[in-house]
Amino acid sequence: MELKSEKRIYASINLRLKKLGQLGPLLQGTPVRKYRKCTAADCPCHRGRKMHPFLVISTKVDQKTRTLYVPVAMEETALAWVKNFRSAKKLIAELSALSEDLIRMRAGRARAASRRSALSSSSAPETP
Numbered sequence: 001m002e003l004k005s006e007k008r009i010y011a012s013i014n015l016r017l018k019k020l021g022q023l024g025p026l027l028q029g030t031p032v033r034k035y036r037k038c039t040a041a042d043c044p045c046h047r048g049r050k051m052h053p054f055l056v057i058s059t060k061v062d063q064k065t066r067t068l069y070v071p072v073a074m075e076e077t078a079l080a081w082v083k084n085f086r087s088a089k090k091l092i093a094e095l096s097a098l099s100e101d102l103i104r105m106r107a108g109r110a111r112a113a114s115r116r117s118a119l120s121s122s123s124a125p126e127t128p
Contacts, residue, residue: 006102010102012098013098016094019091020092023087023088026085027057027078027085028082028085029082030058030059030082031055032056032067033053035050035051035053035054036052036054054070055070055072
């Protein structure tokens with residue numbers, strides 16, 4: 001990141017926190033479109049064609065893949081929640097980077113101040 005003042009970094013942090021609070025429901029996982037055969041014997045899906053799509057959300061829990069079936073009526077909502085999760089993850093990464101910048105900035109200032117005090121004490125003549 002380019003050099004910024006503390007004030008600008010705090011403003012960026014506050015902006016991202018505000019965006020994070022406005023996201024709404026979150027859903028972690030990867031949307032996967034799958035297909036299934038129906039029960040009607042005369043349907044083309046029984047002759048090898050991919051038909052009847054449905055959506056599941058796939059995620060890892062305790063080293064195992066879990067899938068969550070999403071009802072057709074909720075597909076758009078579930079996809080929006082997954083998008084919100086990805087946005088939140090991105091915002092959290094940006095917040096972490098900004099916080100790191102603040103720490104580095106303050107550490108640099110503290111280092112510079114200790115150098116100045118060391119220089120001023122070593123260059124001052126000793127008084128008996």
